[in-house]
Amino acid sequence: MSDKPLLRIGLAGLGTVGATVAQQILAGAIDGVELGCVSAREPNKPRGFDISGLPFVADPLDMVADETIDVIVELIGGQDGPAYELVKASLQAGKPVVTANKALLAAHAAELSVLSSGQGGVPIALAYEAAVAGGIPVIKALREGLAGNQIGRLSGILNGTCNYILTRMEEAKLSFEDALDEAQAKGFAEADPTLDISGVDAAQKLSLLSALAFGLAPDYTKMPVAGIQAIAPQDIFFASQFDCVIRLVGVSERHQGAVYQRVTPMLVRRSNNLAQVRQELNAVMVRATPLGDLFLQGPGAGGGATASAVLADIADLALGFGRPLFTGPVSHMQTPLSQKAPEWEYYLRAGLADKPGSMAKATQILAENGVSIEEVIQRSSSDGGGFLPVVFITHEVDESSLNNALAALQQQDVCQGVLCLPIFAD
Amino acid sequence: MSDKPLLRIGLAGLGTVGATVAQQILAGAIDGVELGCVSAREPNKPRGFDISGLPFVADPLDMVADETIDVIVELIGGQDGPAYELVKASLQAGKPVVTANKALLAAHAAELSVLSSGQGGVPIALAYEAAVAGGIPVIKALREGLAGNQIGRLSGILNGTCNYILTRMEEAKLSFEDALDEAQAKGFAEADPTLDISGVDAAQKLSLLSALAFGLAPDYTKMPVAGIQAIAPQDIFFASQFDCVIRLVGVSERHQGAVYQRVTPMLVRRSNNLAQVRQELNAVMVRATPLGDLFLQGPGAGGGATASAVLADIADLALGFGRPLFTGPVSHMQTPLSQKAPEWEYYLRAGLADKPGSMAKATQILAENGVSIEEVIQRSSSDGGGFLPVVFITHEVDESSLNNALAALQQQDVCQGVLCLPIFAD
Known part of the structure; x- marks a missing residue:
C-alpha cells in the first residue's frame, strides 16, 4: 500500500x-x-x-x-x-x-x-x-451480503439493555426494577434508561435496517413500539411453561404487498436462535430468497464492539468502497408501510376474579371476537386481591379481532391487568 | 443507475x-x-x-x-x-x-x-x-466487517453433510451408516461422500478462512484433519451425559505466537452457539479484539444459499468493489503455522476389559503421562466381548502428553477401541 x-x-x-x-x-x-x-x-x-x-x-x-x-x-x-x-x-x-x-x-x-x-x-x-x-456487521450483510436476495422478514434483538434485563429476570428471577438496577450498576443501562426500555432505541435501529432490507423510508415514529416495563416475573414464568422466553424483538416483514414493522416484547420458543441470545448480546435474523435464514449474533454495544464497526467502515473508505x-x-423510497399486523399467535395474561363464571365470561368474550384458544394455564394462587392470573395462548389471529377482544375483556369487572404479547413465528 | x-x-x-x-x-x-x-x-x-x-x-x-x-x-x-x-x-x-x-x-x-x-x-x-x-457472508464479515480487529480464534461448522449426520445420530439415535444413508436420500450428501465425512471439505474451507483471518498461507494438507466416521452412537450418548453434543469443528487459533488449525469432531457444550447449529446448517464463530465474539449461522449448501453468495459477489463487482x-x-503470507495444539480438555472413550484391575491400569497410565481426569463414566453393560465402555473427561492437557498416554493405553491388553476427541473451549 x-x-x-x-x-x-x-x-x-x-x-x-x-x-x-x-x-x-x-x-x-x-x-x-x-x-x-x-x-x-x-x-x-x-x-x-x-x-x-x-x-x-x-x-x-x-x-x-x-x-x-x-x-x-x-x-x-x-x-x-x-x-x-x-x-x-x-x-x-x-x-x-x-x-x-x-x-x-x-x-x-x-x-x-x-x-x-x-x-x-x-x-x-x-x-x-x-x-x-x-459489532455485528449487519449493515454490510444486508446491503452487500444479501444483494440479489428478496428479503421476506427481518427480526432482531437490537437493544442490549433490554436483553440483559430480560435475561436476568429469567435466570436470577429478578423483578424488572432489580434487573434494571443491576444493568445500570454494570454499565449496560444509562442513568436515564427511557430510550432503551421503552423500545425507542430498538425502533430507531429497526427503521434503519428496514430501509436497507425493504427500501422502506425510515420513520420509527410510525411503527407500533412497546417496551419491556410491563413484563412481570410471572410472565417470564408463564412463558417458560410454554417452553418460551421473552425477548424484545424488532420485526419487519412483508405482509399483503406492504411491509409491517413493530418493536415489542415477544414470546420466543427456546428452540429459536433468538431465544438463545442472552445477556447484553444483540442479534439479527433475516429470512431471504434464495438464501434461506441467516442468523447473526454479537456484542451490541460497548466500546470494543462499536469501535470494531467504526473501524470496518473506515477500512472500506480507505479502499474507496x-x-x-x-x-x-x-423521498424516493416507495415501499408502502402496512398498518395491519400479520396473523400471529399471542400470549394473553390477565387476572380473573376468583369467583364462579369468570373463566366462562373471559373465554366467551374471546370466542365472540374470533380469538381461538390453543392453551390455557391458570395458577391457583391468588394475588391477594381476589384475582387469579390466567394465561391464554391463542391460535393465529388478526390484530383487529384481538384488539376487540382485549377491549371487551378490559371492560369486565371480572378481569384486570391484561397483558398481550405476540409469539414469534419460527 | x-x-x-x-x-x-x-x-x-x-x-x-x-x-x-x-x-x-x-x-x-x-x-x-x-x-x-x-x-x-x-x-x-x-x-x-x-x-x-x-x-x-x-x-x-x-x-x-x-x-x-x-x-x-x-x-x-x-x-x-x-x-x-x-x-x-x-x-x-x-x-x-x-x-x-x-x-x-x-x-x-x-x-x-x-x-x-x-x-x-x-x-x-x-x-x-x-x-x-x-450463504453466510463470512468472507465479507472476516475481510471487511472485522477489518481493524485482531482475530484470536476462528471456529466453524463448515460441512453441512457431517452436521446433518451428527444431528440425526443425536435426535433420532441413528447409527453413522443409517444417518449417512438418510443424508444421501435427502440430497445432503454426495454419492461418494468421502470428501465430506473425512473432514477434507471442511479443511479446504478452513484454510481459506485462516488465510483471511490470520494471513496464513492456505494449505489444508498441512493441518490435522479427522472426519466423523469413528463417531458411534455411544459417543453421542456419553457426550449428552456431559451436557455436550458432537460437532465437526474447524478451529484456527493463535497459540504461542503462531496459528494452530485443525478439523476434528469435538464435544461442544449445549450452551455454546455451535451446539445449537443443527441439521445441514453451517456456522462460523470469530473471537476478535476489540469486537468480542461474533457468531454467524446460515445454510451452508444448496442451490439457494450458494446462489445468494454468488449474487452478492456479482453485486460488489457491479459497484466496482x-x-x-x-x-x-x-508466497508473501508469513504467519507461521503451529504444529502444537493449545492445551485443550479431551473426551477419551475406551473399552476396558471387564476384570479386576483394568480401570486401575488405565488411570495409572493416564496419571503417569500427566493426563489428569476431571470426570469418569463407566457403563455397566458390556459390549458382549468382555469389554466395558468407559469415558474420561480430562483436564486441559498438552497434546504430546495426551498422545503418549493414548499410545500407552493402546498397547494394553485390557484396553481397546480408544477414541479421543477435544472438547471445544467456550
Whole structure:
C-alpha cells in the first residue's frame, strides 16, 4: 500500500468508543489509515493511552474545513446539536462521514439521505455500521451480503439493555426494577434508561435496517413500539411453561404487498436462535430468497464492539468502497408501510376474579371476537386481591379481532391487568 | 443507475446453483447486471425456466475472449479440469472471476493468488463468498466487517453433510451408516461422500478462512484433519451425559505466537452457539479484539444459499468493489503455522476389559503421562466381548502428553477401541 495516499481521519469524540478507535488506528490496525486530528469535550482527560502527539481541534467543524482531513468520524452522540451540525457540514462539503449515531440518522434520515446522495450523481459516503447492533456487521450483510436476495422478514434483538434485563429476570428471577438496577450498576443501562426500555432505541435501529432490507423510508415514529416495563416475573414464568422466553424483538416483514414493522416484547420458543441470545448480546435474523435464514449474533454495544464497526467502515473508505446512506433520497423510497399486523399467535395474561363464571365470561368474550384458544394455564394462587392470573395462548389471529377482544375483556369487572404479547413465528 | 454501463456476466455451469443465479439476474435482482452468455454441459436439459433467449457458448473459454463479457462466473465445479482452466484464463486476461469452488481455490491458491494480484499493482477480482459456508457472508464479515480487529480464534461448522449426520445420530439415535444413508436420500450428501465425512471439505474451507483471518498461507494438507466416521452412537450418548453434543469443528487459533488449525469432531457444550447449529446448517464463530465474539449461522449448501453468495459477489463487482483472492500472493503470507495444539480438555472413550484391575491400569497410565481426569463414566453393560465402555473427561492437557498416554493405553491388553476427541473451549 506504500504508493497509495494515506486516508487521514478527523475523529470527533473521545469517549469509550472514540478512544478505542484512536488506539487501533494509532497501532496501525488499518493499512493506509492515519489519525489526522481529534476533538473532544475534555481534551485533557486521562484516557490510558498517549494522545500527546495528536493535534486537537477545539471546534469539530474545523475538521471539515481542513483539507488534509479526508474523512470525519462522528462519535459525539446525540440526535441534534454538535453531532448533527458536524455530519451535515461534512456531507455538504463533500467529505465522507462515519458515524455510530442511530438517533441522529433515524431522526434526520430524510435530510441526510439527500446530502449523502450528493450532486451530479456522485454520492458522499455516510457509513453507519456501528449505529445498529454494535459489532455485528449487519449493515454490510444486508446491503452487500444479501444483494440479489428478496428479503421476506427481518427480526432482531437490537437493544442490549433490554436483553440483559430480560435475561436476568429469567435466570436470577429478578423483578424488572432489580434487573434494571443491576444493568445500570454494570454499565449496560444509562442513568436515564427511557430510550432503551421503552423500545425507542430498538425502533430507531429497526427503521434503519428496514430501509436497507425493504427500501422502506425510515420513520420509527410510525411503527407500533412497546417496551419491556410491563413484563412481570410471572410472565417470564408463564412463558417458560410454554417452553418460551421473552425477548424484545424488532420485526419487519412483508405482509399483503406492504411491509409491517413493530418493536415489542415477544414470546420466543427456546428452540429459536433468538431465544438463545442472552445477556447484553444483540442479534439479527433475516429470512431471504434464495438464501434461506441467516442468523447473526454479537456484542451490541460497548466500546470494543462499536469501535470494531467504526473501524470496518473506515477500512472500506480507505479502499474507496464508501456508500451513501441509502441508494437515494428517502423521498424516493416507495415501499408502502402496512398498518395491519400479520396473523400471529399471542400470549394473553390477565387476572380473573376468583369467583364462579369468570373463566366462562373471559373465554366467551374471546370466542365472540374470533380469538381461538390453543392453551390455557391458570395458577391457583391468588394475588391477594381476589384475582387469579390466567394465561391464554391463542391460535393465529388478526390484530383487529384481538384488539376487540382485549377491549371487551378490559371492560369486565371480572378481569384486570391484561397483558398481550405476540409469539414469534419460527 | 441508468447512466452506468451494464455489467455483463458470462455464466459457466447451469446446475442447481447456476440456474438460480441465472433466474435471479434475469429477474433483475441486481441493478446494473445482465446475463451475457451461458455455458453448460447439457445445454438442452429442461431447467424449469426459459433460457431460450440466452446465447449459449460451447466452450467456456470463449467467454474469456468475448470482449462484451465483463465477469466470468465459474460454477462448473471440480478442483482441476475446465473450472481451473477457465478461472486461470480469465485472470490471465485481466477479467474478474466469481466462483463457488473451494476445492479449486484451496488446491491452487498459490498460483491463483499471483494471477489475482495482477500486474503493476492492479489486482484482478477473484470473489469466492460462495466457496465457504454457502450463504453466510463470512468472507465479507472476516475481510471487511472485522477489518481493524485482531482475530484470536476462528471456529466453524463448515460441512453441512457431517452436521446433518451428527444431528440425526443425536435426535433420532441413528447409527453413522443409517444417518449417512438418510443424508444421501435427502440430497445432503454426495454419492461418494468421502470428501465430506473425512473432514477434507471442511479443511479446504478452513484454510481459506485462516488465510483471511490470520494471513496464513492456505494449505489444508498441512493441518490435522479427522472426519466423523469413528463417531458411534455411544459417543453421542456419553457426550449428552456431559451436557455436550458432537460437532465437526474447524478451529484456527493463535497459540504461542503462531496459528494452530485443525478439523476434528469435538464435544461442544449445549450452551455454546455451535451446539445449537443443527441439521445441514453451517456456522462460523470469530473471537476478535476489540469486537468480542461474533457468531454467524446460515445454510451452508444448496442451490439457494450458494446462489445468494454468488449474487452478492456479482453485486460488489457491479459497484466496482471487487477484491483479489488475498491481499497478495500466498508466497508473501508469513504467519507461521503451529504444529502444537493449545492445551485443550479431551473426551477419551475406551473399552476396558471387564476384570479386576483394568480401570486401575488405565488411570495409572493416564496419571503417569500427566493426563489428569476431571470426570469418569463407566457403563455397566458390556459390549458382549468382555469389554466395558468407559469415558474420561480430562483436564486441559498438552497434546504430546495426551498422545503418549493414548499410545500407552493402546498397547494394553485390557484396553481397546480408544477414541479421543477435544472438547471445544467456550
